[in-house]
Amino acid sequence: MSLLTPSPTQSPDAHTHSGETxxxxxxxxxxxxxxxxxxxxxxxxxxxxxxxTPIDRLGSLLRDEPTGACLDWAESLPAGVxxxxxxxxxxxxxxxxxPADRAAAVAAAxxxxxxxxxxxxxxxxxxxxxxxxxxNDGRVVHGHRLIEVGHxxxxxxxxxxxxxxxxxxxxxxxxxxxxxxxxxxxxxxxDDAIHLGQHDVVVGRDASVRHIAVTLGGSIVRLNTNATYAxxxxxFEALGVYFADAGxxxxxxLFVDHEAPHCTSNVEYKGALQGDxxxxxxxxxxxxxxxxxxxxxxxxxxxLLLTDGARADSVPNLEIETGEIVGAGHAAATGRFDDEQLxxxxxRGIPEAEARxxxxxxFFASVIRRIGVAEISDHLMKVIEExxxxxxxxxxxxxxxxx
Amino acid sequence: xxxxxxxxxxxRDLHVSVEGEDGTAREILSGVTLTVRSGETHxxxxxxxxxxxxxxxxIAGHPKYTVTSGSITLDGEDVLAMGVDERARAGLFLAMxxxxxxxxxxxxNFLRTAKTAVDGEAPKLRTWVKEVNSxxxxxxxxxxxxxxxxxxxxxxxxxxxxxxxxLELLQPKIAVLDETDxxxxxxxxxxxxxxxxxVRESSNLxxxxxxxxxxxxxxxxxxxxxxxxxxxxxxxxGPELADQLEDEGYDxxxxxxx
Ligand SMILES: Nc1ncnc2c1ncn2[C@@H]1O[C@H](COP(=O)(O)OP(=O)(O)OP(=O)(O)O)[C@@H](O)[C@H]1O
Ligand SMILES: [Mg+2]
Numbered sequence: 001m002s003l004l005t006p007s008p009t010q011s012p013d014a015h016t017h018s019g020e021t022x023x024x025x026x027x028x029x030x031x032x033x034x035x036x037x038x039x040x041x042x043x044x045x046x047x048x049x050x051x052x053t054p055i056d057r058l059g060s061l062l063r064d065e066p067t068g069a070c071l072d073w074a075e076s077l078p079a080g081v082x083x084x085x086x087x088x089x090x091x092x093x094x095x096x097x098x099p100a101d102r103a104a105a106v107a108a109a110x111x112x113x114x115x116x117x118x119x120x121x122x123x124x125x126x127x128x129x130x131x132x133x134x135x136n137d138g139r140v141v142h143g144h145r146l147i148e149v150g151h152x153x154x155x156x157x158x159x160x161x162x163x164x165x166x167x168x169x170x171x172x173x174x175x176x177x178x179x180x181x182x183x184x185x186x187x188x189x190x191d192d193a194i195h196l197g198q199h200d201v202v203v204g205r206d207a208s209v210r211h212i213a214v215t216l217g218g219s220i221v222r223l224n225t226n227a228t229y230a231x232x233x234x235x236f237e238a239l240g241v242y243f244a245d246a247g248x249x250x251x252x253x254l255f256v257d258h259e260a261p262h263c264t265s266n267v268e269y270k271g272a273l274q275g276d277x278x279x280x281x282x283x284x285x286x287x288x289x290x291x292x293x294x295x296x297x298x299x300x301x302x303x304l305l306l307t308d309g310a311r312a313d314s315v316p317n318l319e320i321e322t323g324e325i326v327g328a329g330h331a332a333a334t335g336r337f338d339d340e341q342l343x344x345x346x347x348r349g350i351p352e353a354e355a356r357x358x359x360x361x362x363f364f365a366s367v368i369r370r371i372g373v374a375e376i377s378d379h380l381m382k383v384i385e386e387x388x389x390x391x392x393x394x395x396x397x398x399x400x401x402x403x
Numbered sequence: 404x405x406x407x408x409x410x411x412x413x414x415r416d417l418h419v420s421v422e423g424e425d426g427t428a429r430e431i432l433s434g435v436t437l438t439v440r441s442g443e444t445h446x447x448x449x450x451x452x453x454x455x456x457x458x459x460x461x462i463a464g465h466p467k468y469t470v471t472s473g474s475i476t477l478d479g480e481d482v483l484a485m486g487v488d489e490r491a492r493a494g495l496f497l498a499m500x501x502x503x504x505x506x507x508x509x510x511x512n513f514l515r516t517a518k519t520a521v522d523g524e525a526p527k528l529r530t531w532v533k534e535v536n537s538x539x540x541x542x543x544x545x546x547x548x549x550x551x552x553x554x555x556x557x558x559x560x561x562x563x564x565x566x567x568x569x570l571e572l573l574q575p576k577i578a579v580l581d582e583t584d585x586x587x588x589x590x591x592x593x594x595x596x597x598x599x600x601x602v603r604e605s606s607n608l609x610x611x612x613x614x615x616x617x618x619x620x621x622x623x624x625x626x627x628x629x630x631x632x633x634x635x636x637x638x639x640x641g642p643e644l645a646d647q648l649e650d651e652g653y654d655x656x657x658x659x660x661x
Contacts, residue, residue, distance in 0.1 A: 339466070344503040344553075347463050348517035348569060349491035358516065362507025362552065 028255060028285045028319055033098040037064045037109050040102035049101055052281040052313055053222055054249055060140055061166050061194060062102050066110035069139040071165060075131045081155070082118045090114070091146060096172035097200035097226065104198035104224075107168040111144030117157065121150025121176060128156040128184075128373065135165025138192060143169035147183065151176035151204065156373055157183045162217070164190040169197045173211070177204040177231065183211050184376050188383070189218035191247075197223045203263070205231025212371055213269075215242040215250050216383055222251040229260040238267040239367055240282075241380060243387050244310065246275030253283040254299070258292035267299035270367045272360055272384075273310035282332070284316045288325060296326035303334040304363050306356075357388045410478055410494065410576040410609060412439045412462075417473035419454075419461045419634075428469070431457040433634040435473070437611075439577055444603065444610040446620055446645060449631030450653050455613045456500055457634070459581040462611075463497040464490050477577065492521055494576030498566035498583050500613075505553040510565070511535070513553045514572060521573050538571045542598050559586030567598040574602070577609040584619035596622030617649040632656045 031049070032039055042062055043050040055062075077083060086094075091114040099105035119125060135141060149155060153176065161167070175181045187195060195218055203209045207230075215221050227236045242250045256265040271280045284299040303312035316330040337359070345355035364384060371377050419432035431454045439445050449455050461468045462475060464487040475482040477493055485493060505513070514535060519525045526534075539546060542564045554562050563583050570578055580599065584592055596619060602608045603623075612623060620628075620642070628644040629636045630653070637656045638644065 338503075340503045341505050343463075343465055343487060344499070344505065345513070345517075346487035347491055347497055347499075348513075348573065349488050349520035350516055351488050351520065352486075354516065354520070355488075358508050358513070359505060362505055365507030365552075 028287045028317065029257070029289070031100060033100050034105065035092060035098055035108060037102065037105045040099075040105050043102065049253070052251060052283075054220060057220055057249075058194060058196070059166055061168055061196060062106060063140075064106055064109070066112065067140045067142065068112075069137075069141045071133040071135050071141055071143065071163075071167065073131065073133060075129075077129060078125050078127055080120055080123045081125060081129055084116045084118065086114045086116050086146070088114060088144070091144070091172070094146070096146060096174065097202065097228065099170060100198060100224065100226065103168040103196035104170045107142040107198075108144055108170045111142040111170070114144045114146050116146045116148060119149040119153045119155045121153055123150065123153045123155070125153075125155040128158045128375065130158045130160065132160040132162070134163035135167060135189070135193060136163055138164045138166060140166045141168075143167060143171075145169070145171045147171070147173045149175045149179045149181045152178040154180040155182070157181070158186065158373070158376065159184065160186045160188065161195060162188050162190070164193050166194045167196070169195070171197065171199045172202070173199065173209070174202045175204045175207045175209045177206060179204055179207040179209070181207070181209045182373060183209070184371075184373060185211075185213050185223070186376070187213070187215040187218055187221050187223070189221070191217070191219060193218040195221045195223070199223065199225045201225065201227040201236060203227060203229045203234035203236050206233035208235040210237045210239065212373070212376070213238070213240040213242075213252060214376065214380055215240070215252070216387070218248065218250070220249045220251075222249075222253070224253045224255070226255045226257065227265065228257045229263045232260045232262045234260065234263040236263070236265045238265075238269070239370055240269035240271075241364060241367055242269070242271040242280055243384060244271065244273045244278040244280045245387070247277045249279045249281075251281040253281075253285075255285040256287070256297065258286070258288045258295045258297065261292055262294035263292065264296040265299075266297070268367050268370065269301045270303070270364055271301075271312060272304045272306055272363065273312055274306035274387075276309040278307075278310035280312045282312075282314045284330065284332075285319070286317065286328070286330070287319045288321060288328060290321040293322055293324040294326055295328065297328050299330045301332045302363070304360065305334065305336045306360070353389075357385065360384065360388055407607070408441070410441045412495070412577045412609065412611075413474075413476045414438070414462070415474045417458070417461065417475065418471045419457055419468050420471050421457070421468055430471070431468075431634050432461065435634070435636060437629065437636065439609045439611050441576065441607045441609045442603075443627065444612060444623060444625045445627045445629060446625035447611060447613045447629050447631050448615070448617075448645065448648055450657075451615075453631045454634040455631055456581055458631075459497055459500075459579045459611075459613060462490075462495060462579055463487060488520065491573075491575075492523075496570055496573060496575035496578040498563075498570060498578065498580040500581040500585070502554045502557075502562040502566055504555050504557075506555050508553050509550055510553055511549040514569065517569065518572060535572065538568055541571075541601070542568055543594055544568065560588065560591045563587055563595055564591070564598075567595050571598055571602055574606050575608070577611070578602075579611045579613065581613045582615065583612075584614055584616065592619060593622060599623050617645045620645050630656055
């Protein structure tokens with residue numbers, strides 16, 4: 001609620017969250033960005049950007065000290081794509097966006113170096129570039145990466161996270177002019193893992209960047225995705241799918257900062273929750289600055305509560321400083337599983353567990369279809385299927401309990 | 404299933420209540436007795452709120468409706484002991500008054516899943532696709548509907564056609580059609596009625612046809628007409644009773660004090 005500047009073109013009626021009173025930022029643009037950890041005091045949980053996160057469960061992840069630990073890497077790099085390193089200083093000089101919270105500042109300060117994945121200009125890489133990251137021992141790991149895609153290059157990059165770690169990362173994604181880039185980040189951590197990520201996307205002039213977050217595993221996953229535009233004509237699409245089970249906290253925060261004119265952004269996140277204490281947070285901030293004429297933006301978040309005891313927060317914020325836009329809209333909704341849908345399917349002979357799976361798959365279908373990376377869509381459907389299958393017994397029991 | 408076996412849906416002294424907002428149970432059906440056999444078409448007519456849909460839902464097993472006494476059997480099997488899906492697999496079908504939208508679940512996927520569930524095995528792909536296409540064509544449904552979400556954004560008439568499409572494909576023994584005629588223009592009413600008649604003829608379907616109006620009875624000829632008032636059958640007769648109702652309305656069945 002705090003960030004909305006009402007404007008004649010926008011009605012602030014789609015908010016689904018009525019949070020406790022906060023000291024609001026005057027504008028989303030005013031949040032601190034800095035390389036210095038000291039600029040970000042340890043959060044107490046009342047800060048706007050931390051108020052949903054269970055900071056008491058973060059352990060030493062926000063501590064300002066190196067650990068020397070890293071994740072295991074495996075990558076498949078098609079010809080032309082390179083993986084190199086640069087120093088943190090070089091990274092700072094590259095103009096990549098700065099850390100925006102303490103976790104990111106700590107990660108950037110103590111990563112020891114930046115892994116740089118480069119797709120050269122005008123390269124058209126057909127097959128997905130895969131980077132798989134695995135945590136082994138639950139230790140605190142600081143990750144720092146830069147994806148540089150040259151002008152008019154085309155690529156799909158899939159980052160897979162698995163295993164056990166307490167991981168904070170900064171990922172800068174810089175797409176050159178006219179580039180066509182899809183970055184998929186898969187969070188399939190073990191149950192005890194923690195992942196705090198800051199992904200900054202810089203969309204080049206007339207470039208098209210898709211950021212796809214799929215979060216299924218981990219104790220706490222908090223992913224902040226920020227998009228800015230380096231020039232006019234850029235298109236940014238952020239898609240997300242998450243599925244929270246009992247005890248999981250999955251948080252996705254987006255901030256699309258429209259400064260360049262004639263850019264578009266489209267955000268669509270869908271999540272399902274099941275089990276006691278399953279918790280998701282979605283915050284979608286969109287800022288349309290005075291200079292961003294001709295902006296067209298839409299953001300959507302939907303949550304499906306499959307059982308009692310789960311909670312989804314959904315906070316869309318639109319801040320509009322110019323009336324000269326093509327469109328700006330948002331929609332957010334959280335709903336329970338619809339028993340009438342279940343009845344309809346069962347009345348056609350379909351057993352309850354299968355009917356539930358159909359409804360949940362249907363719920364995710366629109367966003368999964370848009371992912372457009374076949375291996376990810378297929379994988380996602382399979383995993384969702386497994387999630388539902390594994391919990392059928394629990395779901396049926398819960399349904400009977402409330403009938 | 405176009406065998407010659409006669410199936411019998413037997414409803415005996417059925418009492419059904421719903422739980423109101425305040426948590427108190429309210430009796431809606433107060434002793435309904437009715438037998439529907441294969442090949443028979445029974446029309447149930449009655450004013451708004453008389454409990455027609457409640458009867459339909461009770462037969463299908465909707466969890467909101469509690470059977471407090473009486474029985475429902477299909478060929479002697481206790482329907483009330485069956486779950487909603489089991490009833491459908493046993494051969495009961497309910498075409499709903501207000502079909503539910505299920506976003507993202509395509510009609511084609513839904514139909515195949517339902518057919519597989521009802522038959523106990525997946526239909527042969529090639530013949531199945533043909534069957535679906537020709538059934539859709541017969542109901543003048545655009546093939547594009549197969550790729551849309553179940554009832555998602557369908558008009559009232561399209562939803563009703565989709566219900567009858569399912570009736571044709573799932574081939575139940577006994578079907579309850581709850582106001583399938585409402586919301587249909589004359590052309591659509593004809594198309595839908597022809598669909599019901601096709602199934603009646605090909606599979607000797609028993610039909611319980613719930614309606615407000617007599618116009619559908621011009622296309623689907625009932626063998627029996629039951630007048631439903633206040634959760635009970637107030638009168639039964641042949642097709643002539645429907646004509647009488649059209650002329651006189653329900654007035655003479657309603658108690659003067661009401
Ligand atoms: N789920 C429910 N909760 C509360 N009351 C209900 C419920 N379903 C039905 N009723 C009540 O039971 C009565 C009968 O409703 P029902 O829908 O069976 O009537 P109907 O004969 O089908 O009416 P119509 O011709 O309008 O379709 C009505 O008074 C209705 O309000
Ligand atoms: Mg009704």
